[in-house]
Amino acid sequence: MPIDEITQRVSDRYAQAASTGEQMCCPTSYDMADLQSFIPEEVLRISYGCGTPAGLKTVSHGETVLDIGSGGGIDCFEASRLVGPTGHVIGIDMTDTMLAIARKNAPIVAANLGYTSSNVEFRKGMADAIPVIDGAVDLIISNCVINLAPDKRKVFREMFRVAKPGGRFTISDIVTDQPVPQYLVHDAEKWGNCLSGSLTLTDYIAGIVGAGFLGIHLLKFSPWQVIDGIHFFSVTLTGYKLPAGAAVSAVRYATLRGPFSRVVDELGTTYLRGIPQPITPEAVCLLSQAPLVSHFVLSSGPQWLDRADDRWTAVYPADAPCLWQGHFAMLAGPFVEAADDDHHVYRRGEPLEICSKTLKVLEADGYAPHFAIINRAGQSVSGDAVSCSPDERGCC
Numbered sequence: 001m002p003i004d005e006i007t008q009r010v011s012d013r014y015a016q017a018a019s020t021g022e023q024m025c026c027p028t029s030y031d032m033a034d035l036q037s038f039i040p041e042e043v044l045r046i047s048y049g050c051g052t053p054a055g056l057k058t059v060s061h062g063e064t065v066l067d068i069g070s071g072g073g074i075d076c077f078e079a080s081r082l083v084g085p086t087g088h089v090i091g092i093d094m095t096d097t098m099l100a101i102a103r104k105n106a107p108i109v110a111a112n113l114g115y116t117s118s119n120v121e122f123r124k125g126m127a128d129a130i131p132v133i134d135g136a137v138d139l140i141i142s143n144c145v146i147n148l149a150p151d152k153r154k155v156f157r158e159m160f161r162v163a164k165p166g167g168r169f170t171i172s173d174i175v176t177d178q179p180v181p182q183y184l185v186h187d188a189e190k191w192g193n194c195l196s197g198s199l200t201l202t203d204y205i206a207g208i209v210g211a212g213f214l215g216i217h218l219l220k221f222s223p224w225q226v227i228d229g230i231h232f233f234s235v236t237l238t239g240y241k242l243p244a245g246a247a248v249s250a251v252r253y254a255t256l257r258g259p260f261s262r263v264v265d266e267l268g269t270t271y272l273r274g275i276p277q278p279i280t281p282e283a284v285c286l287l288s289q290a291p292l293v294s295h296f297v298l299s300s301g302p303q304w305l306d307r308a309d310d311r312w313t314a315v316y317p318a319d320a321p322c323l324w325q326g327h328f329a330m331l332a333g334p335f336v337e338a339a340d341d342d343h344h345v346y347r348r349g350e351p352l353e354i355c356s357k358t359l360k361v362l363e364a365d366g367y368a369p370h371f372a373i374i375n376r377a378g379q380s381v382s383g384d385a386v387s388c389s390p391d392e393r394g395c396c
């Protein structure tokens with residue numbers, strides 16, 4: 001399908017959905033009772049997101065927030081409440097029917113929040129040509145939209161352009177564990193349903209990093225659908241446009257605390273747990289961001305850590321047989337590569353088959369926030385049939 005045709009079909013699909021109030025799309029987990037206290041039902045019933053990017057404690061008072069593909073405005077209105085009357089929210093969408101509903105409800109939400117005027121505006125525009133000036137936005141949010149855009153790399157570049165230096169994004173979207181084949185890519189119905197346009201997690205994050213954002217990491221993961229063996233799942237990712245020019249800092253070294261035994265950051269530097277690594281001012285800035293900062297000791301002089309040190313963290317696998325039950329783990333940041341204490345090397349976005357022991361390790365604090373885990377077994381697996389002993393060669 002040519003790009004113009006994809007865009008037109010997606011817009012028609014959402015115009016129709018907005019008119020009929022049809023239920024669509026994916027896992028979100030909004031607190032609807034809370035939102036109903038200030039957002040009209042007309043907006044809530046056309047919520048077509050796959051996450052809650054404004055509701056994950058990401059929005060701060062007084063900020064300028066941009067919502068790409070704002071639809072009926074649900075996340076803009078939640079952001080409106082969170083930024084307060086001194087903040088500003090801009091929603092952009094390409095579909096007139098969506099914009100009309102969002103604009104109609106903006107003054108109602110403002111009145112419900114006790115604001116003298118609305119702090120939300122809705123602009124007509126495309127995700128890959130955002131109608132916002134350079135460097136204007138503290139926080140970019142988006143909820144199940146970028147998968148619908150034909151040129152996602154252009155969208156990511158636009159996000160980087162409009163973000164303030166020191167700004168950030170939190171986006172929920174549908175991604176996959178493997179490339180979507182052409183017979184699905186050219187299925188217009190599945191494009192509109194947030195499936196066919198989805199990128200692999202690897203390509204999605206690569207596009208964001210390619211645009212200039214750093215410190216990309218996972219806030220939330222929810223499985224959604226499996227079609228012809230392809231896992232479609234929702235992720236909420238966040239990351240930073242680091243300030244231009246590094247701040248003056250006494251920090252010169254970073255020592256990895258764990259639980260990973262080795263990591264590679266997005267600037268290409270490798271860190272081994274417990275061993276101080278000299279770092280550049282740019283790396284100081286990157287490693288000072290959450291959640292990276294919790295993985296390191298940052299210091300002005302070299303600091304070694306050993307197992308006896310309280311700051312050393314590790315999660316070791318149980319001394320028990322492995323059961324292969326169909327699980328695959330995908331590292332979703334904040335590192336491009338990371339190793340655990342059982343010789344597994346995780347590369348960002350790439351599914352790695354793991355056994356039951358490793359699953360337990362990755363479900364532990366320290367690891368769990370950084371992994372999306374799927375199960376590719378088509379039917380229930382007989383654990384005994386596939387178990388192996390830790391002593392046997394070839395086991396995990």
Ligand SMILES: C[S@@+](CC[C@H](N)C(=O)[O-])C[C@H]1O[C@@H](n2cnc3c(N)ncnc32)[C@H](O)[C@@H]1O
Pocket residue numbers: 010011014025046047048049050068069070071072073074075092093094095098125126127128142143144145148149150194
């Ligand atoms: C799945 S809905 C999500 C709407 C809203 N974010 C929510 O959570 O309810 C996708 C929305 O993005 C808009 N959209 C899709 N592709 C777009 C693009 N390339 N540029 C601008 N808006 C787009 C559609 O018009 C629709 O309102």
